[in-house]
Amino acid sequence: MPAKKAPAKRAARKSAEPQEGFETRAIHAGQAPDAATNAVVTPIHLTTTYAQDGLGGHKGFEYSRSGNPTRQALETCIASLEEGARGLAFASGLATLTTIGMLLEKGDHVVLEENAYGGTVRYFNQIAQRFGVEATYVDASDPANVEKAWRRNTKMLLAETPTNPNLKLLDLERLAKITGAHDALLVVDNTFATPYLQQPLKLGADVVWHSATKYLGGHSDVIAGVAVAKDPEVGDRLKFLQNAAGGVLGPFDSYLVLRGIKTLAVRMERHSESALEIASFLASHPKVTLVNYPWLEEHPQAKLAQRQMRLGGGMLSFEVKGGKAGAVRFLKGPKIWTLAESLGAVESLICHPVSMTHGSIPKEQRERSGVTDGLLRLSVGLEDVDDLKRDLERGLALV
Numbered sequence: 001m002p003a004k005k006a007p008a009k010r011a012a013r014k015s016a017e018p019q020e021g022f023e024t025r026a027i028h029a030g031q032a033p034d035a036a037t038n039a040v041v042t043p044i045h046l047t048t049t050y051a052q053d054g055l056g057g058h059k060g061f062e063y064s065r066s067g068n069p070t071r072q073a074l075e076t077c078i079a080s081l082e083e084g085a086r087g088l089a090f091a092s093g094l095a096t097l098t099t100i101g102m103l104l105e106k107g108d109h110v111v112l113e114e115n116a117y118g119g120t121v122r123y124f125n126q127i128a129q130r131f132g133v134e135a136t137y138v139d140a141s142d143p144a145n146v147e148k149a150w151r152r153n154t155k156m157l158l159a160e161t162p163t164n165p166n167l168k169l170l171d172l173e174r175l176a177k178i179t180g181a182h183d184a185l186l187v188v189d190n191t192f193a194t195p196y197l198q199q200p201l202k203l204g205a206d207v208v209w210h211s212a213t214k215y216l217g218g219h220s221d222v223i224a225g226v227a228v229a230k231d232p233e234v235g236d237r238l239k240f241l242q243n244a245a246g247g248v249l250g251p252f253d254s255y256l257v258l259r260g261i262k263t264l265a266v267r268m269e270r271h272s273e274s275a276l277e278i279a280s281f282l283a284s285h286p287k288v289t290l291v292n293y294p295w296l297e298e299h300p301q302a303k304l305a306q307r308q309m310r311l312g313g314g315m316l317s318f319e320v321k322g323g324k325a326g327a328v329r330f331l332k333g334p335k336i337w338t339l340a341e342s343l344g345a346v347e348s349l350i351c352h353p354v355s356m357t358h359g360s361i362p363k364e365q366r367e368r369s370g371v372t373d374g375l376l377r378l379s380v381g382l383e384d385v386d387d388l389k390r391d392l393e394r395g396l397a398l399v
């Protein structure tokens, strides 16, 4: 990977107007009324190609892999929300990650948080390695572990916070100091927090990415991914790779994610409020042995959570008595919570990581990172919180 260039000097602000608030940008950034019709909602541009005025295209659009107005609206909006130089939308979260991975070259080394999303680990172990990129996994909640793993050819640190399913936090400001000192990129998976709760680029990260399948889309109806680069030079390289490797997001899916983002702020407020109430309820329940939620005082990194995040988010995990047998009994109770993979949407989902998302990880390694047999993960949705609590009580009565 070429050395990171010094960021271009930012142009002086044209006006002294304060930046518009997050909620305003979520609804309007990149989404001015349509130039042709004044339609208030961004149209879904189902076209592959554009009539050219002469050689050189029309308003920058030539072919929809290279640029599509609906996708561009989403890309502008997410860049605004993460406060970076350039946003890009891809066919899935993992298509986003693989494109970020193409910033690397044969012979490069990367350091990853050991509890990163399983697909992220699989990409580095089974694909990037074949192209000569080596990876080391560490518990990055202690930055000393990252320093220890650092090599002469380390070019990227891949962080994710909070992690799945244990809601461990990484101190992004401290990690950014390490990557900054080594001229490497800090890449952060911000799927769990969303830019409403946490803005990694403002904490020093270089690239932030999401599975937009989760909270950004927010309604369990679209697979998508986005990346935002802090600095224009990295943004240009990602833009080149997006077009050259081709994993772009389609216009209809771009529309669905744009539509989801418009309500992101209010959704994250309610997800967080309900999750805190449920976490507190579980923490005081006699059948529950452990609750992981960043906004609970007993979370070991509660102070970091308050510094780095606006609220605790909609994800939590907890352990019931009786190990796996206890978890299996519990799962027979709830009627509203749906047993399913995925997260981050309006409906509440429950998952047993050991049998579902983390089944392929050896037991010893799993338990070391806290993924025990009795652990259950909740994605707290937007239903009535009293209904949700009563429904969990149905499961706890069976434990």
Ligand SMILES: *Cc1c(COP(=O)(O)O)cnc(C)c1O
Binding pocket: 092, 093, 094, 095, 117, 119, 160, 164, 189, 191, 192, 210, 211, 212, 213, 214, 223, 224, 225
């Ligand atoms: C789901 C998920 C991904 C992968 O995204 P897809 O859209 O499924 O490709 C990456 N990171 C996290 C944290 C996720 O939850």
